[in-house]
Amino acid sequence: MGTRKLAGKESRQGVVIGGSGLVGGTIVNYFKSKCPEPIDVLAPSSKKLSIREPADIHNYLQEKKPDFIINAAIANINSDEQLSYEVNYLGPLTLARASIKLQIPYIHISSAATLELGMDIGEDRKKQFTTGMSNYTRSKLMAEKTLEYLFRQEGLDYTLIRLAAVYGNHDHKIQGIHRMLFSVADESMPVLFTKRGVLHSYSNCRKLPYFIHHTLNHRREFAGGDYNFVDKDPVELVDLIMTIKSYLQLNIPKEICVPYVLARSGQKSVGVLLKLLRKFGLKAQLPSELVFLKQFYVSQTLNSDRLRNSSFADPAPDETIYSRLPEMILYYIDRWSHQNLISTYNEEMKLDKDFIETFQHNPEALMGAAHQGAVRTVGGEVGWRSEQQADSDARPEEAHG
Ligand SMILES: NC(=O)c1ccc[n+]([C@@H]2O[C@H](COP(=O)([O-])OP(=O)(O)OC[C@H]3O[C@@H](n4cnc5c(N)ncnc54)[C@H](OP(=O)(O)O)[C@@H]3O)[C@@H](O)[C@H]2O)c1
Structure with a gap:
């Protein structure tokens, strides 16, 4: 080279x-x-x-x-x-x-x-x-x-x-596994579209x-x-979803698995309905991951x-999707809440009241701080929230403390 x-x-x-x-x-x-x-x-x-x-x-x-x-x-x-x-x-x-x-x-x-x-x-x-x-x-x-x-x-x-299925913290489009996390967090997954015992690699x-x-x-x-x-180890989809649900302390999805034939026909009917709605100018689409609906019902472990x-040595041999879930959940919930994509956590994730007050009534104070190079560090002064680690995917070792 x-x-x-x-x-x-x-x-x-x-x-x-x-x-x-x-x-x-x-x-x-x-x-x-x-x-x-x-x-x-x-x-x-x-x-x-x-x-x-x-x-x-x-x-x-x-x-x-x-x-x-x-x-x-x-x-x-x-x-x-x-x-x-x-x-x-x-x-x-x-x-x-x-x-x-x-x-x-x-x-x-x-x-x-x-x-x-x-x-x-x-x-x-x-x-x-x-x-x-x-x-x-x-x-x-x-x-x-x-x-x-x-x-x-x-x-x-x-x-x-x-x-x-890739897990990590840079998914700006909300796809794959992060779409599933989103659906649970958004409480838009009432039941499970998979069956018990289905395993996948991550x-x-x-x-x-x-x-x-x-x-x-x-x-x-x-x-x-x-x-x-x-x-190394595959993960059961039901268990993963239920673990996310318990971290988020939600009541749904219920641990009821919808059989594939039912999910498939449901998917088709919703597809027809959305096509109809588009004729009235309403733009809505099924998540693209549903191309892989069958895969939610069949194991694939690599x-x-x-x-x-x-000769490659794993830099973090103990790190798995389970060990990263808490941090990923915090990262994405924070991100989606601020983008107003989900409302469930708005109360808990609300911006600092002082910051909102300053932003609404005294933007000059924020600008003054920014002009002095204090964009992320004004902290107590104007109540700026601390920023979530957006680039945490670059630091495996730090995740282990
Ligand atoms: N995410 C998963 O769960 C997963 C699972 C298995 C395999 N993979 C593989 O991982 C790879 C990356 O996937 P990802 O999830 O990171 O995808 P992604 O988040 O959707 O990113 C796709 C990237 O491709 C770029 N791109 C699209 N069209 C392009 C073009 N014509 N010329 C140049 N760049 C173009 C996009 O750029 P713009 O944003 O500028 O369009 C974007 O940067 C793919 O090979 C995928 O098959 C991903």
Whole structure:
């Protein structure tokens, strides 16, 4: 890998695609504030560099000449065929070809959606293409197969990291597991849309950049490999939801599991109703995760032996979704309450009364403090609330005190 000067030191420079997303944001955060080596990362927005535009990719990479590329971009999960194909398949293909040309590693983030359902699913148990699979799954699977082809045929130096349900603190869109947390917190999940005994694997977003960094430093070991990056032990969905409910001290969801056929037909009826409402100008959509409704009823646990038998050392071996739940719940409830997305906790999470008073009646006091550089520290003076750690995903070790 090439090196360049950064603040007087030899450094590497990488490009992260999808750096505004949950996964990409955590990766950028790590390299910017946590990485022990001088590695600089550039994270162009999709407006600046859309991976749907081969010319954008070409021009950007030619100009920057990075030492590695990490791709954590995806089209929205319920995107149509064209967008899924362009962002999830053609984009990675163009990035991979550019990596071959520049002779740099390409780190690709993929999804457990490409693997079979069932227990203890290893990296080799990829799904077969079927007409019924979602656009997301098909396009991700196509990308996985093409990257393998480019590795064998054209010498692509790549590592594929496959994630299951991701937990972490940078989800600005409220998707996946955080959508479930949101539904419980918002009290919009009266009963359970799963069945007892259904297990899934979970991926700790905060640990992922440590693995990426490690693979970049050990290309001989990791080139051409794909890795299920999941916590060792799977988790029962019913238990997870009930644990969240008990932390939030709510009365619902009730521990009643709705059978799949009923949930499926309910989903279809609501879909028809929403279509009808749209004719009257009311815009409403079912959460995109419902593409995966079936998955709430079927176990999928990934085997992570390949990861555990590699030279990578887990930076926080005891950290699991359960150990992180209290902190994640606080982070998201605070965030969603301030965005007025949920009302349940408004009383508890209310801003400091003094602050509200000052904001409404004496904005000059806040401005004065801000002009003196005291935006977050005015504390007692004007009653500013202390800010929740927004970048806590960059600090696994601090989570253990
Ligand atoms: N979240 C999960 O639970 C989960 C589970 C399994 C696997 N994964 C995998 O993890 C990766 C990242 O997912 P995520 O949850 O972080 O997604 P996300 O939060 O939705 O972020 C997606 C990112 O992709 C960018 N993007 C979209 N279209 C683009 C384009 N045309 N050009 C460049 N960038 C574009 C977005 O940028 P803009 O915001 O600017 O559009 C955003 O930064 C994906 O490979 C996904 O398959 C995620």
